[in-house]
Amino acid sequence: MxxxxxxxxxxxxxxxxxxxxxxxxxxxxxxxxxxxxxxxxxxxxxxxxxxxxxxxxxxxxxxxxxxxxxxxxxxxxxMVDTCRIVAPNANAFDITFSQSGFxxxxxxxxxxxxxxxxxxxxxxxxxxxxxxxxxxxxxxxxxxxxxxxxxxxxxxxxxxxxxxxxxxxxxxxxxPDLNHYSGAVRAYYKNVTGIPDRTFELHFIKGLSPGYFWIFPLKDNLANVGLGALSASISKQKLNLRKIFEDAIHNVSYLKERFKDAEQIGQLEGFGLPLxxxxxxxxxxxxxxxxxxxxxxxxxxxxxxxxxxxxxxxxxxxxxxxxxxxxxxxxxxxxxxxxxxxxxxxxxxxxxLIQQMIGKREWLLNGVVNLTSRNRFIKDLLMRALN
Ligand SMILES: Cc1cc2nc3c(=O)[nH]c(=O)nc-3n(C[C@H](O)[C@H](O)[C@H](O)COP(=O)(O)OP(=O)(O)OC[C@H]3O[C@@H](n4cnc5c(N)ncnc54)[C@H](O)[C@@H]3O)c2cc1C
The missing domain is CATH 3.50.50.60 (FAD/NAD(P)-binding domain)
Structure with missing residues (x-):
């Protein structure tokens, strides 16, 4: 030796x-x-x-x-300072933060x-x-x-x-405890359309809860696109994250338009998140x-x-x-x-607690997004709570 x-x-x-x-x-x-x-x-x-x-x-x-x-x-x-939250029913609202992340x-x-x-x-x-x-x-x-x-x-x-x-x-x-662990996949894409300036997007799509699909803007017209969910749900509902990902960009009506001319750069890759x-x-x-x-x-x-x-x-x-x-x-x-x-x-x-609440009640998220996108007072309250 x-x-x-x-x-x-x-x-x-x-x-x-x-x-x-x-x-x-x-x-x-x-x-x-x-x-x-x-x-x-x-x-x-x-x-x-x-x-x-x-x-x-x-x-x-x-x-x-x-x-x-x-x-x-x-x-x-x-640099990003705005988060766009899109509910399963496709209604959306923006939250603008006082400081920029990137x-x-x-x-x-x-x-x-x-x-x-x-x-x-x-x-x-x-x-x-x-x-x-x-x-x-x-x-x-x-x-x-x-x-x-x-x-x-x-x-x-x-x-x-x-x-x-x-x-x-x-x-x-x-x-490891599946109630305190998430799984997620992501890929890089070029030419995703409709990415708003200084904004990262969280889409709460049907059948993925608690979890979300994201589009995060990068330099040179690139975007980091992915989705993740709580491991307990992945296991219980036998979720196939890769399949849900492909389905989201090809079949979810308001997303597929934006990925029509997009080009995937590299592989779709997955990893775990200890929460x-x-x-x-x-x-x-x-x-x-x-x-x-x-x-x-x-x-x-x-x-x-x-x-x-x-x-x-x-x-x-x-x-x-x-x-x-x-x-x-x-x-x-x-x-x-x-x-x-x-x-x-x-x-x-x-x-x-929020993750648990919205995870079990898709209608609640739809309701909150509907209300927030229409009601200035509630939106201000939410922005103050999150800033
Ligand atoms: C799909 C996905 C999306 C995510 N998105 C975000 C996001 O947008 N924003 C965010 O803030 N967080 C996000 N996270 C979480 C984030 O990636 C991690 O929390 C972060 O990387 C933790 O940093 P770390 O330094 O603890 O570990 P890591 O970044 O994992 O670094 C660990 C380092 O240790 C090295 N290493 C491992 N084993 C050994 C060994 N045996 N010997 C020597 N070196 C070793 C590795 O090579 C690595 O360099 C995401 C995670 C996933 C999986």
């Missing part, structure tokens, strides 16, 4: 997506030696809707204003974060390194992360390795989990990039505190869980 190469670090981050790279950025200039172990190389894709929350500017700014300035220079994005392919966005983090002096990325094993010895205050040929030794491991997290599997073993509508174990002696590895996706909208970045930032800051106070215990690490849940839990639970 060949000898393993051994490397010593203070903090070992597994996964270099939005959670991992933001966590690394939060540790830039910390004086700590940080490894980011990533199984792919950049630029790389990740199946996603590519919609990025307005607040990520703030996340980067609170880490270092120069990172927010870098985002202002990042050109691979289409749509950017994950190839570009994740590469942007990687380029920002990988030039920091104390951060080293190990690309094409898939983590296979993690061992925590809290009595020695030591974590060992293994890839095929290398062992990384440190005091803290941070699992930012996504929905199928090996770190979660090896340390915590969160059991933040239940609490899971996110930390313990010498470890933390962030982003999808900690089930932090909004159960109504399916957004998880912002949550991944916020949790990555908190985990980075918590890791620094652990070293400052020489305390790596699970009890101390709970400060991290508290920050994350204080930020997201109330919103995720509220959105879970």
């Amino acid at each position: 060949s000898e393993r190469n051994e490397k010593l670090f203070d903090v070992i981050i597994c996964g270099g997506g939005p959670a991992g790279s933001t966590c690394a950025l939060a540790l830039a200039d910390s004086g700590l030696k940080v490894a980011v172990i990533e199984k792919q190389k950049f630029p790389r894709d990740k199946v996603c809707g590519d919609a990025i929350a307005a607040y990520v500017h703030k996340v980067l700014n609170t880490i270092n204003p120069k990172f927010k300035d870098a985002l202002s220079e990042f050109k691979e994005k289409v 749509i950017s392919t994950r190839v570009s966005w994740d590469n942007f974060l990687y380029e920002l983090a990988s030039v920091q002096n104390n951060i080293t990325y190990f690309l094409n390194h898939a983590v296979t094993e993690v061992i925590i010895d809290s009595t020695k205050c030591e974590t060992i992360v293994q890839t095929e040929h290398t062992s990384f030794k440190g005091k803290i491991v941070i699992g930012c390795d996504g929905a199928h997290s090996i770190i979660n599997k090896k340390i915590v073993g969160t059991k 933040g509508s239940r609490k899971v174990v996110m930390s313990g002696d010498n470890f933390m989990l962030c982003g999808d590895a900690a089930s932090l996706i909004d159960p109504l909208s399916g957004e998880g990039i912002g949550q991944a970045m916020v949790s990555g930032r908190y985990a980075g800051w918590q890791a620094k505190k652990c070293f400052d106070q020489n305390n790596f215990t699970g009890t101390f690490m709970k400060q991290y869980d508290k920050l994350v849940y204080d930020k997201f839990w109330a919103r995720h639970r509220k959105n879970y």
Whole structure:
């Protein structure tokens, strides 16, 4: 057997997506030696809707204003501030937000974060390194992360390795729960017609509930088009998401017109979404989990990039505190869980209730959209609640 190469670090981050790279950025200039172990190389894709929350500017700014300035220079994005909601009966209304989010392919966005983090002096990325094993010895205050040929030794491991997290599997073993998990598929299209300016569209189509079909505008006349639904419904109703997708763009009357001359670019691809509508174990002696590895996706909208970045930032800051106070215990690490849940839990639970309510009552969604599109007062109320 060949000898393993051994490397010593203070903090070992597994996964270099939005959670991992933001966590690394939060540790830039910390004086700590940080490894980011990533199984792919950049630029790389990740199946996603590519919609990025307005607040990520703030996340980067609170880490270092120069990172927010870098985002202002990042050109691979289409700004959006309006959400068009289309009910199953095809009635629609628009909600305009006070701040703009943006749509950017994950190839570009994740590469942007990687380029920002990988030039920091104390951060080293190990690309094409898939983590296979993690061992925590809290009595020695030591974590060992293994890839095929290398062992990384440190005091803290941070699992930012996504929905199928090996770190979660090896340390915590969160059991998937179909009531708190979604499945989704997406493809890129050129020349979809009728895309309104600065607007992302959510279509609640018949037979897909709770869930929705989306059209998100990208640069160069491209659009990210997809649909997703709660896994419990997919399983119970035996939903075939690929079939429903094809049916939507070819047979739903108001959509098929818009896809008549559209060209699919690449494959229709699917992936899972671990939802933040239940609490899971996110930390313990010498470890933390962030982003999808900690089930932090909004159960109504399916957004998880912002949550991944916020949790990555908190985990980075918590890791620094652990070293400052020489305390790596699970009890101390709970400060991290508290920050994350204080930020997201109330919103995720509220959105879970809405998801459950509209999921079971298509007529309710039709009614709300009818009323909102006709009644200025109700629309204003809704916009104030969502802004
Ligand atoms: C179809 C779909 C549509 C979505 N649409 C949106 C949307 O529009 N907006 C939004 O905000 N969110 C959306 N999401 C959710 C979003 O994609 C995730 O919440 C987000 O990617 C989480 O970021 P992360 O950094 O936690 O994980 P990831 O982005 O999954 O990054 C994990 C990283 O870890 C690496 N990795 C995995 N295993 C290993 C290993 N063993 N060793 C080393 N590295 C490893 C991976 O290569 C990857 O780079 C969508 C999800 C899906 C499936």
